[in-house]
Amino acid sequence: MKKTINNVMVSVATVNGSGSQSANLIIHRSLFRMGLPVSGKNLFPSNIAGLPTWFLIRVTEEGYNAPADEINISILMNAETWDDDLDKLKKGSVVICNSDLGKKVERDDLIVYEVPCSSIARKVDTKLAKLITNTVYVGVLAEVIGLEEEAIVDALSHQFNRKQKAIDLNLKAIGEGRKYIQENYKKDQPWKVERRDLTKNKMIIEGNQAGALGSVFGGVTFLSWYPITPSSSLAENLISYLKETREYVDGVKTYAVVQAEDELAAAGMVFGAGWAGSRSMTTTSGAGISLMTEFIGLGYYAEIPGVFWNIQRVGPSTGLPTRTQQSDINFCYKLGHGDSTHPVLLPATPSECFEFGWKSFDITERFQTPVFVLSDLDLGMNPWIVDDFKYPDKPLDRGKILKKEDLEKLESWGRYRDVDGDGIGYRTLPGTDHKNASYFTRGSGHDENAAYTEDNEAYARNMKRLAKKHEGLRSKLPQPIIEHSTNSEIGLVSFGTVHASMQETIDLLEKEKIKVDYLRIKSLPLSSKVHDFIKKHKKSFVIEQNRDAQMFNLIKEESTAENIKKLCSYAYSDGMPLSASKITKNIKENL
């Protein structure tokens, strides 16, 4: 039998709420401990317990992150999805199934391992059988593909936080799973894993954990939030990091967290705190941004700092709230009534969630305008393998704030005067001990000195200054990066988690002798470098995960007629990370 080493796609079908996540994470971390790049995607329903859930594990030495199209090994632990899961498999694939579920595998073109997982678990521990039924398949898979025991022990120790009792129990269940295969099956299967040295010094972390950590190192002092999947874990992780890093012995806090009554209030608190000088933020998803629109629209005109994390998902309300999408690009960039655009940061990896986590505060305070960080469910809630995060390389930038000492030197000042020619005014914080410190904050009906006016020319002047301020963002935000360069005539453009499918796309194209260059956008408004890249290439594909080609259209909107002709779009979304083979196919068809 021909062996395939370190290139496998495993699907685990379980029941939501059955504790399968910990079994899956043990597999994931064991592979990581064997030095293998591994991606893990949790496909879970909007449900607490009972509905089907899948976990996809992919190992490649190249570190491809998006799931592959074909499943090589399918673990069946859910009778309800059994038949469908089997239908998806190609001839020669492997099935590991719990034979206690009363179902049979009625295909003879598959390599089948039937294992009575429930009975084995009962034999190990009658009382805790339910908890360890899933652990049995960890042992079975380990035996079948060659997971090293040492790596498993390491992973267990991490998963159960060195609690020996839990480690021992699970280790026993894994051992029984292994033993069952050794005693009952002589046959082999082609997909194997072998130790490599590709994950040394790396971390497994979720984007929401990284974003929370970045916010801590950005000096966040205020968080208000309203629970919503898939953003809640960012707030919850942030709360626990803050507790660890920003409290005194007696529990006195250098931060405030409020769980608001809704997203309207969460946004209102962010702006109240930002206005009064706090580094303030909230975290939500698309449906929450809908409610925050009123405030963010005001935030643009009143020029108040605040960081808004949007962990994008499919929506609205009862859509597919637990599936991923890049569908709020246009919405967030142009949010609010009246003319407005907002700076949008587009992290592609947990490392960028960390980096943008701290940088977003500097940007929002420097430009005195709300900033979006647009992550998504795939990035936010799935485990990713990354290098160490880089500690901030510059001190906090609190922006243009006039203090008492500054006011003493000034004869007069005006909140909305363009003193430096960059469209950004100076602000004072409430409580500043000077007679001239105060100003009145409201929407757009004000003059340069923040005095109320309905004068048309003053309004138009203010709008012009705001436009200038936002133009300045183009070169000051994280700039696009050329991730792959071959001096090709074909350009690929993407952003966010689509990046995870791009290396594989490039490799697939190269196998077919098609060379490409690849640029990744990191922020909006677009840098001129994006337009330069398009100009330099004969044809550029904008690849994104939504239906309406939102980024493609934003680029097109501000492109020259010549550049517009060169633009092609590949926009697709079914709630899953984009598949590299689908991207590749589309590019080939449209060359």
Added chain:
Amino acid sequence: MSKENILGIPIQEYKGAKSTLCAGCGHDSITDKIIKACFNNGIKPNMVAKMSGIGCSSKTPAYFLSQSHGFNSVHGRMPSVSTGAALANRKLTILGVSGDGDTASIGIGQFVHCVRRNAPMVYIIENNGVYGLTKGQFSATADEGSKSKRGIPNEISPIDLSSLAIQLGCGFVGKSFSGAPKQLTPLIQAALSYQGTAVIDVISPCVTFNNHEGSTKSYNYVKEHDIELQDLDYIPSYTPIEEIEIPQGESTDVELHDGSKIRLTATKDDYDVHNKNEAIAAINNSMQKGEHLTGLLYLDNLKKTLYEDLNLCQTPLAHLEEERIRPAETKLKEIMSRYK
């Protein structure tokens, strides 16, 4: 020489821009009392943040305390903006002004949750029962049977914000009338000395759209049906420049958080200002009789505030230096090692 307060600041410095409201508007009387209360209490104007939503009432922060920062925010959302500002700088006195449309309709959710959290602020509702800026539609506080300018009676039962606040656990609930200066000024003064959310529901007749025969919020109606629960006097914690007149009759002093006292001289027998049930019953009884019961309706001066709930440090969050809010690189390394 003009009159100065304990800080040596003349009253002029507590004033604001000229009002653009209708001549005779009740709101302007309230503005005047806010100026007096802040002046009398010796509050530094720069330490006040004036917060409002949208509507006639929400315009008023421009008409007082020109040396204070002001934030005219979004309709019905003053409470959340105020909560954020209060938490960013706990040294500020947050003075929120809202209306009955702003609070009882579009902003009722934020009002409710702000009170629940006991966010430290003075929350004044300038209550006239109508939407003025949009020309006279009924608001949610319009009494049942009260007539509009066109003579059409309101058929829906009203929301009484003071009893709602008491039920929600608010520790300082007052009700007053813009035409009762002797009551309103000390009530605002006491509210400014209170640590948590202090709600004052002030009936403030709309001279343009709700001051006619048949309205229960017209100036004449309220004047005739205003039942004052107590005579109120505010005794500051410092020795006042002017001697305070001690009122006749049985009085009780209640100490507030900053050491000042509110002196209650009961005009109604046996009213216990610390008894929630009694307060709600008294409000209900007066509403049934078509009366407006005013005064300090309920006081709980021991209630924990949001600052205590959150165990917030004394330094305003807005003033924390980098070394206190950005942990060291070693901490980052330590946290990252857990993910390896």
